[in-house]
Amino acid sequence: MTGYKPSYFNVFLTFARNSLVRDMSFRTNFILQCISTISWTVMNIGFYLIVFQYTDSIGKETGWGRDEFFVFLATTWIINSLVQTFFMPNAQQFSELIRSGNLDFALLKPIDTQFAISFPRVDWAALSNLLMGIILLGYSLFQLTTKPENPLILDWRAILMYPFYIVCGTVIMYSVMIILASTSVWLGRNQTLYNFWFYITNFSRYPMEIYKVGWGMALWVFFTFLVPVLLVVNIPARIMARPLSTMNSQMWQLAGFAIFATLACLFISRRIFVRALKSYRSASS
Amino acid sequence: MPMALIELHNLQKTYRVYQKKEGLRASIKGLFKRTHKDVHAVKGIDLQVEQGEFVAFLGPNGAGKTTTLKLLSGVIHPTSGTASVMGYTPWHRENDYRRRFALVMGQKNQLWWDLPAQESFRLHQQIYGIEPQQFQNTLDELTNLLDLRELLGQPVRELSLGERMKMELTAALLHSPEVLFLDEPTIGLDVVAQHNIQQFLKYYQEKRKITILLTSHYMKDVAALCKRVVIIADGRIQYDGSLSGIIDETTNRKLVTLQFADPLTDQLMNSLKRFGTVVRHEAPRVTLGVTRDDVPAMLTAILDAHDIDDLIVEEPPLEEVIAEVFTRVSESSAVQATEDGNC
Amino acid sequence: MATAISSQRHTGSRIKTWWTILKISLEERFVYRGDFALGTLMRFLPIITQIFLWYAIFEASGKNRIEAYTANGVVAYYMLTMISRAFSSMPGLCSGITLLVRDGEIKKYLIQPIDLLGFLLITRIAHKLCYYAIALIPFAFVFYLCRGFFESGWPDVQVLCAYFLSLILGFLLGFFIEASLGLVSFWFLEVTSLIFVYNLLNFFLSGHMFPLDLLPVWASEFVSLLPFQYLAYYPAAIFLGTIPPDQIWQGLAVEACWLVIFIIIARVMLNRGIHRYSGFGG
Numbered sequence: 001m002t003g004y005k006p007s008y009f010n011v012f013l014t015f016a017r018n019s020l021v022r023d024m025s026f027r028t029n030f031i032l033q034c035i036s037t038i039s040w041t042v043m044n045i046g047f048y049l050i051v052f053q054y055t056d057s058i059g060k061e062t063g064w065g066r067d068e069f070f071v072f073l074a075t076t077w078i079i080n081s082l083v084q085t086f087f088m089p090n091a092q093q094f095s096e097l098i099r100s101g102n103l104d105f106a107l108l109k110p111i112d113t114q115f116a117i118s119f120p121r122v123d124w125a126a127l128s129n130l131l132m133g134i135i136l137l138g139y140s141l142f143q144l145t146t147k148p149e150n151p152l153i154l155d156w157r158a159i160l161m162y163p164f165y166i167v168c169g170t171v172i173m174y175s176v177m178i179i180l181a182s183t184s185v186w187l188g189r190n191q192t193l194y195n196f197w198f199y200i201t202n203f204s205r206y207p208m209e210i211y212k213v214g215w216g217m218a219l220w221v222f223f224t225f226l227v228p229v230l231l232v233v234n235i236p237a238r239i240m241a242r243p244l245s246t247m248n249s250q251m252w253q254l255a256g257f258a259i260f261a262t263l264a265c266l267f268i269s270r271r272i273f274v275r276a277l278k279s280y281r282s283a284s285s
Numbered sequence: 286m287p288m289a290l291i292e293l294h295n296l297q298k299t300y301r302v303y304q305k306k307e308g309l310r311a312s313i314k315g316l317f318k319r320t321h322k323d324v325h326a327v328k329g330i331d332l333q334v335e336q337g338e339f340v341a342f343l344g345p346n347g348a349g350k351t352t353t354l355k356l357l358s359g360v361i362h363p364t365s366g367t368a369s370v371m372g373y374t375p376w377h378r379e380n381d382y383r384r385r386f387a388l389v390m391g392q393k394n395q396l397w398w399d400l401p402a403q404e405s406f407r408l409h410q411q412i413y414g415i416e417p418q419q420f421q422n423t424l425d426e427l428t429n430l431l432d433l434r435e436l437l438g439q440p441v442r443e444l445s446l447g448e449r450m451k452m453e454l455t456a457a458l459l460h461s462p463e464v465l466f467l468d469e470p471t472i473g474l475d476v477v478a479q480h481n482i483q484q485f486l487k488y489y490q491e492k493r494k495i496t497i498l499l500t501s502h503y504m505k506d507v508a509a510l511c512k513r514v515v516i517i518a519d520g521r522i523q524y525d526g527s528l529s530g531i532i533d534e535t536t537n538r539k540l541v542t543l544q545f546a547d548p549l550t551d552q553l554m555n556s557l558k559r560f561g562t563v564v565r566h567e568a569p570r571v572t573l574g575v576t577r578d579d580v581p582a583m584l585t586a587i588l589d590a591h592d593i594d595d596l597i598v599e600e601p602p603l604e605e606v607i608a609e610v611f612t613r614v615s616e617s618s619a620v621q622a623t624e625d626g627n628c
Numbered sequence: 629m630a631t632a633i634s635s636q637r638h639t640g641s642r643i644k645t646w647w648t649i650l651k652i653s654l655e656e657r658f659v660y661r662g663d664f665a666l667g668t669l670m671r672f673l674p675i676i677t678q679i680f681l682w683y684a685i686f687e688a689s690g691k692n693r694i695e696a697y698t699a700n701g702v703v704a705y706y707m708l709t710m711i712s713r714a715f716s717s718m719p720g721l722c723s724g725i726t727l728l729v730r731d732g733e734i735k736k737y738l739i740q741p742i743d744l745l746g747f748l749l750i751t752r753i754a755h756k757l758c759y760y761a762i763a764l765i766p767f768a769f770v771f772y773l774c775r776g777f778f779e780s781g782w783p784d785v786q787v788l789c790a791y792f793l794s795l796i797l798g799f800l801l802g803f804f805i806e807a808s809l810g811l812v813s814f815w816f817l818e819v820t821s822l823i824f825v826y827n828l829l830n831f832f833l834s835g836h837m838f839p840l841d842l843l844p845v846w847a848s849e850f851v852s853l854l855p856f857q858y859l860a861y862y863p864a865a866i867f868l869g870t871i872p873p874d875q876i877w878q879g880l881a882v883e884a885c886w887l888v889i890f891i892i893i894a895r896v897m898l899n900r901g902i903h904r905y906s907g908f909g910g
Contacts, residue, residue, distance in 0.1 A: 006380075011411045018408060022399045025440070032821035036828055043832045050842050055689035058681070062688075104360045105395040109412050110383035116412075199673040206677060210684040219676065278362070 006111050012119055019122040033125035041077060041132040048073065062209040063242055067147070069207070070140035071241035076205055076233045077133035079166060083173045084126035090118050091177045091197075095184040103280060114273050118178070137240075144241070155244050162240045165255070168262040169232035175265035176200060176229065182269075182276035204229040207237075224254070228261040288369065289333035290496055291357070291464070296366035298327040298352050326352040328520030329366070334498065339490050341511035342500040345611045349520040350500040354466045357498070358388045370464060384413055387457035391469035394453055396441045402452040403437040406459060413460040420459065427455045430485055447478030454482070458489070467499040471506055483509045504604055516607065518614040532600050535610050539580055540564060540599050542572045546592035553591070560586075569594070574601070645742070646750050653754035671710070671763075672770055678706045695841045696870055703777040705839050707770075708864035713836060714756075714763070715795045716802030716859040721752065722823045725810030729905070730817055738902060745807060745898060752803055783867060790876045794863040797883050802859050804890035811894060814901030835861025841870065855886040 023030045048069065051058075058064040064072065094117045097103040106116045144152040180196050203211075203223045208230045211220040223230040235258045238251060247255075301321050327349040334340055342350040355361045357368060359375035359382070368375055373382035396405040410420045428434045431451040441449060450470060457465065467486075471479040487510055490497055501507055507514060508528060516524040516531070524531055541561070547553065549568045557563065560583040561575035575583055580598060587593065686692070686699040697705065725748070728734040737744045783791070809826055813819045831837050833856035840848055840861045851857060862879060865871045871879065 006412055006414045011408070014408045014411045018397060018400055018404050021404055022397065025399060029821050033824065036821055036824045039825070040828050043828065043837075046832075047837055050838065051685055054691070054694045054842075055685050057688045059684035060688045062684070100393075102393055102395070104355065104358070104388070104390070104393070107360045107378065108358060108383060108388055110380040111412055195671075199671070202674050202677050206681055210680045213680075213683070216680055219680075280361075 008111070008115060011111065011115075015120050016122045019120075020124055023124050030125050034128040037126060037128045038132055041129060041136075044073065045070075045136070058207055059209050062207060063246070064207045064209070067140045067143040068241040070136055071144070072207060072233065072237040074133045074137035074140060075166070075237040075240070077129050077136065079169045079173065079233060079236075080201075081126050081129035081133060082166075082170045083177070084129065085123050087118065087174050087177055088126070088197075089121040089123045091181040093117070093121060094181045098184045098280060107277075113277060114178070114270065118174075141240070152241075152243060158239050158244055161255075162236050165236035165239065165258065168258055169236060171262050172228055172232050172265045173201065175269035176227065178269040179272050182272050185276040185279050200227065201229055201232075204232045204234075208234045225257075225261075228258070228265065231258040231261055288372070290336040290338075290371060291332070291334040291498075292367075292369045293330050293332040293353075293357075294367045296327055296330045296353070296356060296368055297325075297364045298349075298356060298361065299364045300324040300326055325520055327356070327363070330517070330520075330522055332515065332522065332525070334496060336496055337494045338513060339497045339511050340499070340513045340515060341507040342498065342515050342517055343507065343607060344500075344517040345615070348518045350517050351468050353517065354388065354468050354498065354500065358386070358466055359383070360388075384460060385462055386464040386466065387460070387462040388466045389453055389457045389468065389470055391450065391467075391472040394441070394449060396449070396452055396456060398442050399440055401438045402433075402441055402444075402456070405441070405456060406437075409456055409459050415460055423459055423461060424455070427458055430488065431455060431481070445478075447474050447481070450474060450478070450482065451485075454485070461493075463495055465495055465497045467497060467501075469501055470499070471501060471503055479503065479505065486510055504607070508603075516610055518611050523610055523614055528603070531603065531610075532606050536601060536606050537577045538574045538601055539577050540572055540597075540601050541575050541580065541583070542570055542595075542597040542599070543587065543593055544595035545569050545571070546594050556590075557587075646746070649742075649747060649750050650754045653751040654758055672766070675703075675706055675710065675770075679703050695839070697839060697841075698779065700777040700779050701868065702839065703774070704779070704868060705864055707774060707777065708867050709834075709836050709860040711767075712795065712798055712860040712863040714759070714767075715863075716798040716834075718752065718802050718806040721748065721803070721806045722810040722826075723820070724748075725807065726813040726817075726819050729813045729901075734905065738906070745894060748807060749803060756799070780869060783869060787866060787869070787873060787876065790880060791863055791866045794858070794866055794880060794883065797880065797887060798858055798860075798863055801855060801883065801887045801890060804887065804894050805855065808890055808894045808897055811897040811901050814897070814904055830856055830859060833857065834859040835864070841865075855883075855890075858883045858886065 048066075052066045052069075056065060058069055094103075097106065097117065103117075106113055109116050141152070141154070145154060177197060180200075203219070208220060208224070211217070211223075211230075220230065231254065235255050238247070239255070301323055326347075330349075330353060342353065344350050352361070356363050357370060357375050359378045362376045371382070371385060373379055375382065396402055397408075406424060409415070410417075415423070428437065431454065433448070433451055433455065436444060436448055436452075441452065444452065454470065470486075471482055474482070483506055486497070486499075489495075490510075497510075499506065499511065512527060514524070514526065514528050514531065515522055524535060526534065538561075542565075545553070546569075549566075549571065554563070554566075554571070557571060557573060560579065561573040563571060564574050565572040584596075584598075682702045683699055686694070686702075692698060694702075728737075734744070737747065782788070806826075809819070809822060812822060816822075833840075833851055833854055835857055836859075840851055840857060843851060862871075862883065866876055866879075
């Protein structure tokens with residue numbers, strides 16, 4: 001029996017399968033959830049369509065015209081839906097486990113505790129957002145590549161880097177979330193976790209160029225280097241939406257830094273998670 | 286000297302809790318300044334348990350039983366002291382250790398609420414890496430013994446409390462643990478369900494020869510299952526031995542019930558009080574609590590002076606004796622509360 | 629029929645009951661201070677991104693006015709909607725009612741001589757008072773810092789009165805809409821998606837996401853027929869003077885009608901729901 005290692009992949013498949021069984025037993029709710037997720041994205045498009053009635057681009061000479069920005073928006077949705085599908089329900093559950101003392105059970109299992117709390121629930125309905133993201137991405141790329149003047153020519157390097165940076169972005173988001181969720185050990189009830197999450201990641205939803213005016217630089221530095229949420233969407237969207245030849249050296253440096261930031265976030269979140277577990281004491285004695 | 290399967294040496298656990306004060310003003314103050322209280326849940330426990338024992342922990346609420354079980358499961362770290370279970374230190378939480386024991390808590394559930402229990406079982410199979418054949422055999426055996434076969438496909442939220450507890454037990458036993466910690470497994474269950482679970486535990490423990498530590502408030506659980514009883518109160522072990530031994534060791538009283546042929550006058554009652562305390566008085570019967578050594582002398586004196594129709598000498602009931610131990614402990618230990626204002 | 633005296637005593641004891649409930653829930657709120665402090669601070673973060681977004685939009689458009697708004701005006705609008713939302717949003721109300729019904733805890737309220745809606749309203753007021761008590765200082769600070777965005781300064785007294793009235797009506801309207809939504813759980817247990825849909829519509833149609841005047845005319849006319857605008861847009865628009873003074877009171881009257889409608893809906897749903905609940909035997 002010694003030396004046995006559980007197959008994390010199989011455990012994850014069982015998690016995903018169980019979640020699907022659960023979601024299917026509340027079918028109406030599941031469908032409603034899909035519909036509301038999709039209507040959310042539609043409203044978002046509506047908002048930006050209104051905005052682009054009054055302007056041609058977000059920020060002067062930033063290159064984020066309507067279709068480029070829709071690539072950005074699609075990237076936001078793709079990353080968000082991955083986070084919401086795989087991590088969001090678990091982070092919320094984690095806070096709840098800490099509060100109720102049910103974390104005990106996760107601690108008893110002979111698998112890594114961070115794994116055991118990060119993956120048990122998969123919110124399949126949130127994947128509908130991924131679908132919407134891909135559709136919007138496809139549509140706006142089509143618009144960009146077929147426009148009469150200066151059509152975008154897709155670069156195979158960009159096509160390879162895009163999914164890679166999507167994964168990096170998702171990992172950064174996951175790390176921020178785990179850090180936030182871990183704080184429930186010290187802060188007690190943490191119902192507003194979702195709010196914190198929303199407020200922090202809110203900065204990632206817009207092209208980073210808009211912050212680079214006046215005192216916005218301070219924000220730009222903070223959310224690029226200290227809490228690197230600005231890199232999450234900006235790097236992959238920038239790579240995909242506009243020709244790589246127009247990437248300046250600073251952008252390339254940031255792209256390199258994003259890889260480092262991903263690893264650093266993962267490392268730090270792991271450390272904080274372990275600290276949190278140590279401080280955890282069961283709710284009932 | 287070979288080590289016992291479970292060994293605890295001077296195990297201690299102190300919690301620090303935030304104290305909520307009464308009143309609006311105090312709670313606004315709590316925003317800025319918090320008072321903490323140190324709760325000494327376990328104040329130093331020494332214990333050895335051999336392989337195959339079935340030990341009961343008895344004690345009042347907050348005595349430290351559950352904390353001890355959690356320390357042994359590695360869920361929490363002790364403040365000081367050592368523990369070894371099958372050679373492992375529990376709070377190192379090694380995977381090898383975690384695959385060899387199980388903890389069942391009567392007040393918490395680990396099964397997925399909205400799913401049929403069998404889905405949770407399958408998850409356990411994956412997490413504990415149980416061979417499919419072995420998994421099926423164990424599951425069949427357990428579901429037969431606990432009579433759960435029909436319920437496996439039903440969402441857990443639709444099960445009764447008793448059925449849910451049986452499912453929890455099944456989940457905990459799927460990986461055939463060698464050590465089992467049970468924290469009030471029969472809490473809130475009706476008499477039939479309690480009895481079923483007792484029968485099951487008894488059978489399973491005797492068959493598999495596993496080691497079980499159980500906490501319970503029900504003396505029936507304990508009487509039915511455990512030869513060895515550990516009384517924990519105020520964070521310390523107050524008694525460790527056989528169930529019947531509790532009476533010998535912790536009380537030196539016997540109950541003497543006398544049925545008088547003469548009417549029970551006040552004078553007679555007063556004369557009885559010389560021998561011991563009157564526990565019950567339902568004319569023509571009187572029950573007295575008498576120090577064990579005094580019983581012969583007392584009987585001789587009374588039989589000489591009065592006509593007695595009937596006479597019973599018996600041990601005091603177990604529940605009362607244990608309750609007595611609990612109150613004695615709580616009276617003797619002053620509440621230790623150190624307060625400090627920490628932000 | 630109760631006599632005058634006993635009914636008076638009745639109201640007296642009732643007020644005492646409500647007062648006790650208010651006090652207890654205030655205490656409860658103050659216990660979780662860590663949550664509270666961080667929560668208030670974080671609330672201002674989205675405004676910052678909105679400022680940058682809109683400045684980028686105005687800069688690229690080359691205009692200094694979009695519909696009725698200057699770039700500063702849009703920021704002022706968003707800040708004011710934050711105040712509206714601080715009144716009209718009811719976090720946890722709907723899901724709280726759902727939990728009460730699902731866990732059967734609602735029985736407590738059926739047994740005790742307490743009106744459920746009244747109880748929830750009181751605890752909500754406590755919740756809000758508590759929030760304002762703590763949030764007032766950061767709010768005042770941020771508004772002082774950002775006073776430059778309010779180009780036309782303070783409105784006159786009459787408009788200011790209408791503004792405060794619209795905030796209070798917004799609070800009540802928000803409460804009764806969400807309470808009605810929560811009471812749906814007497815009929816359907818899983819209402820989480822319903823809450824989500826509501827929040828979504830609310831976010832978009834209340835003017836929280838952007839000033840409703842930016843919508844195309846046909847859409848903004850449609851939206852003005854719905855109750856949502858009173859939860860964020862309307863108070864802000866009163867303050868900024870977007871709504872002509874002679875039309876303000878008319879709008880408030882319509883809002884009051886919506887409030888009455890939702891009070892009735894919530895009442896009827898509660899009565900029907902309890903009837904249905906006790907019919908099933910809990």
